[in-house]
Amino acid sequence: MKDNYAIEMLGITKRFGSILANDHIDIRLKKGHILAICGENGAGKSTLMSILFGLYEADSGIVKKDGVEIKVASPHDATKYHIGMVHQHFKLVDTFSVLQNIILGEEVLKEYEENPNFLQKCFNWLNKNVLKIIDYDKARKEVEQIVERYGLHVDLDKKVKDISVEMQQKTEIIKMLYRKNDILIFDEPTAVLTEQEIHEFLLILNNLKKEGKSIIFISHKLNEIFEVCDEITVIRNGKCIDTLNTKETTKEAVSALMVGRKVELLSKPSRLGYSEEVLRVEHLTMVDPRSKKAVVNDVSFNVRKGEIVTLAGVDGNGQQEVIYGITGIKKTQRGTVLLNDKDISAFSTREKTKAGLSHIPEDRQRHGLVLDYSISENAILDRYYEKRFSKCLFLNQKAIKKYAADLTEKYDIRSNGDENTAVRSMSGGNQQKIIVGREIERNADLLIAVQPTRGLDIGSIETIHNILLKQREEGKAILLVSLELDQVFALSDRILVMYEGEIVGEFSPEEVSRDLLGLYMSGAKRDRVNAIK
Numbered sequence: 001m002k003d004n005y006a007i008e009m010l011g012i013t014k015r016f017g018s019i020l021a022n023d024h025i026d027i028r029l030k031k032g033h034i035l036a037i038c039g040e041n042g043a044g045k046s047t048l049m050s051i052l053f054g055l056y057e058a059d060s061g062i063v064k065k066d067g068v069e070i071k072v073a074s075p076h077d078a079t080k081y082h083i084g085m086v087h088q089h090f091k092l093v094d095t096f097s098v099l100q101n102i103i104l105g106e107e108v109l110k111e112y113e114e115n116p117n118f119l120q121k122c123f124n125w126l127n128k129n130v131l132k133i134i135d136y137d138k139a140r141k142e143v144e145q146i147v148e149r150y151g152l153h154v155d156l157d158k159k160v161k162d163i164s165v166e167m168q169q170k171t172e173i174i175k176m177l178y179r180k181n182d183i184l185i186f187d188e189p190t191a192v193l194t195e196q197e198i199h200e201f202l203l204i205l206n207n208l209k210k211e212g213k214s215i216i217f218i219s220h221k222l223n224e225i226f227e228v229c230d231e232i233t234v235i236r237n238g239k240c241i242d243t244l245n246t247k248e249t250t251k252e253a254v255s256a257l258m259v260g261r262k263v264e265l266l267s268k269p270s271r272l273g274y275s276e277e278v279l280r281v282e283h284l285t286m287v288d289p290r291s292k293k294a295v296v297n298d299v300s301f302n303v304r305k306g307e308i309v310t311l312a313g314v315d316g317n318g319q320q321e322v323i324y325g326i327t328g329i330k331k332t333q334r335g336t337v338l339l340n341d342k343d344i345s346a347f348s349t350r351e352k353t354k355a356g357l358s359h360i361p362e363d364r365q366r367h368g369l370v371l372d373y374s375i376s377e378n379a380i381l382d383r384y385y386e387k388r389f390s391k392c393l394f395l396n397q398k399a400i401k402k403y404a405a406d407l408t409e410k411y412d413i414r415s416n417g418d419e420n421t422a423v424r425s426m427s428g429g430n431q432q433k434i435i436v437g438r439e440i441e442r443n444a445d446l447l448i449a450v451q452p453t454r455g456l457d458i459g460s461i462e463t464i465h466n467i468l469l470k471q472r473e474e475g476k477a478i479l480l481v482s483l484e485l486d487q488v489f490a491l492s493d494r495i496l497v498m499y500e501g502e503i504v505g506e507f508s509p510e511e512v513s514r515d516l517l518g519l520y521m522s523g524a525k526r527d528r529v530n531a532i533k
Helices: 045-052 075-080 098-103 118-131 136-150 165-178 195-210 222-228 251-259 319-327 349-355 364-368 375-379 397-410 428-440 458-473 485-491 514-522
Strands: 005-016 019-030 034-039 060-065 068-070 083-086 183-187 214-218 231-236 239-245 277-287 294-304 307-312 334-339 357-360 446-450 477-481 494-499 502-507
Touching (some): 005 045, 005 214, 019 034, 019 214, 034 251, 045 083, 045 183, 045 214, 098 165, 136 165, 136 195, 165 195, 195 214, 214 222, 231 251, 239 251, 251 458, 294 307, 294 334, 307 485, 319 334, 319 357, 319 446, 319 477, 357 428, 375 428, 397 428, 428 446, 428 458, 458 477, 458 485, 485 514, 494 514, 502 514
Parallel strands (some): 083 183, 307 477, 307 494, 357 446, 446 477
Antiparallel strands (some): 277 294, 277 334, 494 502
């Protein structure tokens, strides 16, 4: 029956110039169900949800809520119809508090509600039309009720810039619930979470479902989809391929539908026995300038040719700062970084790159790309000065275009054959592939890869894993940072666990269990380790 559906999107078509993002797509979300939408990067998932949330307008097609056609021309309309969305990149104001972000745009103004006298009526009118004094006490009470009801515990008074990614995500969820939304859209919500945080998030989803919320869950992670979702709609190349009942299908069948072929990860070949040291970090120490506390405390380790060494740990325990210190993004207070026996500690970022270091950064939009530049421009972002790309102080546009085209083809970057496409208009996964391709093609001795498959679909993950293993076979040294234990165990030769700025454990993946690794990551077990071999 039609009223069994909370949301129907029928015949949705959307073009961006020559790119057909959505091609007559139909999706149906049942009331009180969780519907997964999955597909490759650039398949059209986020575009489709942006139409439902009012960020884009469809070229054709209709949207129905509870069987009645509605027009969602803006996020304000979406809120009116109780549709909320948590975006892949959070839409929060860093300098505002958590509470201010939650009520932003839906502020409650101070008002005399019960039998106001003439002066109080004047104040009410002035406040509504001129003063705009926000009633934070009333808003706080309402938000605290939501926090307790759903177990979404956050510090309402902290600024967003000072809270963890997990807390930012909870803030976004509370924002939706504060607006009394009953249709909840989550776009890649677990891409930035650790395994423990993912488990907690999936519990939250189930609780929201029990409350009668209808949820759309965009994800590439099939384990999560099969754990919480009732149905799965697969999109490929902008078209709806099929909708499946989760209990009646398999992960292998869904992955094959997503990429159009069977997906298999290559097994990790045995180590080639190189002994040459490529990277050596000695006594690295970094201090938070605000708290004056050491966020990296006397860390030492090395990486050899033909070896993948992984820094593992719960986010916020110093892994990111170690990478910042090695690459030069942030200043170190003490310690030495040696690359091929050369002290590069004081080198600029460009000098480190020239010395043989490549870096796939964690935050692709802040440290990896210039979003308003084209694919071609981003492909040579820190190589434009090389002879092959420049001629007598002028850029060699023909060579740049050829290089970008080769990169696009080799790494399956979906650009519709146009290297002049602005990176801002591309999906997060395709943005990631530009960075991965650019850094791999540099052919550096040391590759630092931080969350290299974040936001990528299962086919792209397979490709990146195999590329990293091929780099390893060719004798490259790889320093990997990953929150995903599946990836850690699939790729690592050595695992270094970080906790509170120190290396507290060193393991071979063949000799440690996931449970024991989790204990070290949580700080329940620790051993101060000098990880130089």
